[in-house]
Amino acid sequence: MARIRVLTALKIKRNLKPGMYADGLGLYLKVRPGNSKSWIFRYRTGGKLRDMGLGPFHTVSLAEAREKAEVCRVMRLKGLDPLNERLKEQQAKTIEAIETITFEKCAEGYIAAHKAGWKNGKHADQWTATLQTYVYPVFKDKPVAAIDDTLVLKVLQPIWRDKTETASRLRGRIERILDWARVMKYRAGENPARWKGHLDHLLPKRSKVAAIVHHPALPIDETPGFFQILRQEATVVARAFEFCILNATRTNEAMGMRWDEYDEQAQLWTVPGVRMKAGRDHRVPLAQRSQRILAQMQEIRTGQFVFPGGVQERPLSSMAFLMLLRRLERKDITAHGFRSTFRDWAAERTDFSNEVVEMALAHTISNKVEAAYRRGDLFDKRRQLAEAWAAFCAGTAPSKP
Template identity: 40%
Template sequence: MAARPPGRRPQKALTARFVETVTNPGKYFDGNGLFLRVETNGSRRWVQRITIQGKRSEVGLGSPPAISLAVARQRALENKGLVMQGGDPLAVKRQTRQALTFAEAVDIYLASKLNEFKNEKHRKQWRSTLDTYAAPLLGRKDVAEISVQDVLRVLEPIWKQKTETASRLRGRIENVLSWATVAGHRDGDNPARWKGNLSELMPKPNKIARSENQPALAVADIPRWWKELESKKGTASSALRFLTLTAARSGEVRGMTWDEIASDSDQGEVWTIPATRMKNGRPHRVPLPVRAVALLNDLPRLEGSPFVFFAPQGGALSDMSLSAVMRRMQATQERVGKPGYLDPVSKRPAVPHGLRSTFRQWAAERGYPRDMAELALAHWIGSEVERAYQRADMLARRREMMEAWARFLFA
């Protein structure tokens, strides 16, 4: 059954079977203003469009399967009768509904949803963005009272300056309010919805912000940068050297544990990063060059801590620790009147993540196969069909490449 434009009556009513199986987003009308709204995230809820005291309104009637088609029809009929007698179904619902603040809704929503995120960083970002930007303005407000203008007050101050963060924040607010609606704590349209709502009031994200690559070191600057890095002491500096030698991501290195390293008689030392810590959700094997193994052998171990690069308290290093090393190196250069270590295109100081781009450029200049370099960076290669057939991770050939990269660093 296809979704129909608002206001049109269906040629035939909904069926219980259709309600159970429909997955395509849209509005599916039944009668007496009743329709089933299916969201893009798969959630479904009953809504009744009805005119109350001259004002067109939408009344939430719950969600299937908890509220069946028969029950939704009965509630819609009762509301229509109440309106005919001069009553207000929304007012009645507000009187009986338990108030829930946005902050409370966030807590309840995240308690069940955070487990769906495999990446610890994403779990922290979800909570952090809501606490930082949404809670000050929406935290104490009843979710039933949150309007489009409330959402705009949260988003507008950062929409142009922090577009990517603001866009993610909008989606997270939308998810929380969608849950609140389905749970019966609010009615009507979602004020944080983008299409046909905020999209009419705010500039499109891709029109005001272009995603920029992280500033990378010029390949020609690597030898002198590496020489200076080797003179730095401390765990963060060692972690940054290991990151460079392996072309890994900061989070992968900071979360690295000793039990992830194994010796293979044929392959040498291999670092296997579990799927739970990988951006693509798949385990990744890293052939460790001899220089990287030597670095690990020189590291101290902290009793009771599984981390290779541990913080003073025994946990993992913070996200800013490696960045701080590079900032200090840049500041040292600038104090003596030198430009430092700048991205050749953006002219911004290089950052740890940009070192992966530096490695990628070096590999291309040295003629290494594209797929092999991309595998070293744990990037997806080709289409889903190609990936299904390409099961080998070229470990032996990648080891040769990483050994050559290490020799270049130490040259």
């Protein structure tokens, strides 16, 4: 008959040689080199010997180890495998933990994972602000696995008609967070915030509930007169604004221009992709008037920015152009609207092709086939376009391409 309860607390505390010391009925004390000790329950199933750890000796006493071994023996009598049962228990706890992960935690995880790649550092704050305002009051603490159509619609429906742009952006943010949660295995199934083939059947199209609001633009024929007034302003802001209009760029692209982006010999400005909406570098051929503006700014250069702001080594404030227009008593137009003025002028007053103009505006090509075959950036033709636009702004008839 096999001996049981062989081990004693006194014997265990001694310095034992490495090996397995049986207590009986499948319980062993395993001693490793260095005298570290742990409990093992050894059993055979399907013809194979299996060892199940019951914990280290410094944490699990002899009496506790015997109790754990007894539980394992009862499982064996029931035809269960103790190791498999432990794995199932661990998996159940993992599933339970996953099911309690909230939408807010997933939103924080998504933002933390992506904010380093966002061009504007304010995006993380904007995401958090819109979520706090519209989403969290509805399902902040809800398990992300429980977010469904009803909850998403409860957020979107109240603002879909009156704040359509905000609601549309919010829907996209919820969708991306839920997609992130699915990839992280925190939820499964369809994304309830998906638009195409889902919410488009439950909510009216944006175009049906809110008119697209364009940036107020200056009429074509008023542009030369406006430029005469603008050139009388002897300020950095005025020169930056003029430079921005002449090159039909977005405000942040011109305001953030650095001297190392300017190639004076090639008469070229390369806007880095990090500051471009499309995320790609954009080459801008500079008209003579643009180069003269840069020469003026070179004379008062104080740092890395071409158009420095009031704070050392910082560009102009994002509000600078708006304040300039207010000072000029032109609240009826916006800086961004001049891109529309340029677009209208090119279409109505010149023979430059649409392709050249779209390149000048750095618009993304929506047609994938056309994008695949277009290799160059029509640089030489765009230089002619830039000179023609500058001449028109100065009050001279534009030359034909």
